Amino acid sequence: MSVARIATLTAAMAAVCTVATAGNAAAAGQYFGTIAVSKLKNSAVVSADGGSKVQADAAAIRDCGYYDCEIVFRFNDGCAAIAQGADGNWGWAAAGSREEAEGAAVAGLGESTPAFPDLGSASPRAARVVASACTVNVQ
Template identity: 40%
Template sequence: MRKMSKIGGFVAAAGLVVGSLAGAGAANAAGDQFASIAFSPLTWQSGVGVNTPSFETAEQAALADCGMDDCEIWASWANGCGVIVESGDGFAVASGPTRKAAEDAAYSSLGEYTPTAPLASFGSSELSGAWVHTVVCTANAV
């Protein structure tokens, strides 16, 4: 378990960079919608905040939803989707303008530590050993 926690934490950090930078999709007439994913590395509990008016409120909602003392914000984005993918080796988080884009980015990030994880992007999730843990999309995701 210790190995998984260390790998998961490192993958999470890599996923956070991808999730925070890659995820802004196109806004629609409804205005920007913000979302966030929080995660507890100790318990693997996650929480989400979605369709809020700011990053700050999305992050506060995600931390409250996660509910553990060690919950951390793993990704925040506007106008799109965020995904946590999981394997026996850890987790990765990414965001993108669509669910598919977010999943592909998360599997790619996880693939740095679970080499077969990117196979899931091509419809081979059983062979990859990776799966989608959580998906969160704002109401105005494309």
């Protein structure tokens, strides 16, 4: 058997294994999610229910919609949230419920003072939840 034929067969087997693994994960009830952030546009999205990490990543980048979107967090079989502090910093967390994930994301950032110059109040304030989602297999 030639080296080229062996390489072709190896690549074909790897592709079949990859597809089978992705299919088995979804069939077993495992779902993936991804958080993506655009720092230039000050935007974030949470994608859930991907059958694989790759599908969840692709959905998050697509939904983010800006050229500078980057993946900052991945989760599976649960909920995730992303929050932004008054100072512009981002924080994210995963948990068993949406409320827990949102609370953890906000708590992780704590209170912060807006960046200078801020035309509003300069007193510290809590972070705000920007986006959150849960995979379909979470009650």
